[in-house]
Amino acid sequence: MDNVDRELLYLLLEAEKTGQPVSTWALAGSKTSNPNERNVLDGIYRYHLRKLAEQGFVIEEKTARGKKKITYYRINPKKILCVNGSLFLLANPIMIYECPYADKCNACNKPIKFYKTKKGQLKVRGCKLLAEAPEHVKETVYKHLSSEA
Numbered sequence: 486m487d488n489v490d491r492e493l494l495y496l497l498l499e500a501e502k503t504g505q506p507v508s509t510w511a512l513a514g515s516k517t518s519n520p521n522e523r524n525v526l527d528g529i530y531r532y533h534l535r536k537l538a539e540q541g542f543v544i545e546e547k548t549a550r551g552k553k554k555i556t557y558y559r560i561n562p563k564k565i566l567c568v569n570g571s572l573f574l575l576a577n578p579i580m581i582y583e584c585p586y587a588d589k590c591n592a593c594n595k596p597i598k599f600y601k602t603k604k605g606q607l608k609v610r611g612c613k614l615l616a617e618a619p620e621h622v623k624e625t626v627y628k629h630l631s632s633e634a
Contacts, residue, residue, distance in 0.1 A: 486574070489533050491582055497543065497560050498567055506546055506557035509534060534558050542574065566625060568618045575629045586613045599627050 496515065500507040513526035538545040542564050546557040566573040574580040584590065590613060597611040607623045609616040615623060 486580065489529065490537060491572070493530060493533055493537070494542070494560070494565065494572060497558060498572075501559055506544075506559040508555055508557050531556075540576075563625075566622050568614065568622055571614055573622070573626065575626070579626065579629070581614065584614050590614075599623070599630075 493512070496512050497507060500512065500515070509527045509530040510523070512530050513523045516526055517523050534543055535545070537543045538558070542561055543558045544561050546559070548555050548557065564575050566575070569585070571584050572580075572582040574582070595611055597609060597615065600608050600610070602608055607620065607627060609618075609623060615626060618626075
């Protein structure tokens with residue numbers, strides 16, 4: 486996962502706020518208005534998004550409009566979660582990008598522990614970002630880690 490991949494994931498997250506899948510041409514158009522640069526970016530984005538689709542991080546949807554074949558991309562909600570601008574990539578190991586606590590956190594050196602309270606809530610020790618995350622995010626990460634074990 487390189488910087489272009491991360492940038493594309495954030496662009497897709499931003500574009501998905503409209504509720505529609507987005508094409509590489511539309512993503513390239515959001516970065517530049519120069520037609521030559523847009524063509525180059527379209528090719529780069531298409532290559533990287535295909536690789537991300539092979540890994541399961543994005544979902545590829547192919548459609549046809551007349552003679553044109555268009556490929557749309559959207560985030561796979563089972564593999565990528567966004568919490569307060571931080572990305573959780575549910576791979577093995579889990580990757581977290583743009584964590585606001587990265588300089589103070591020692592989750593790299595110590596394991597993160599999950600436990601359930603008497604009320605059935607899932608609590609987290611060892612990762613402040615996960616501890617403050619919504620319940621559905623904790624559940625998804627916990628299920629992913631449980632299935633990997």
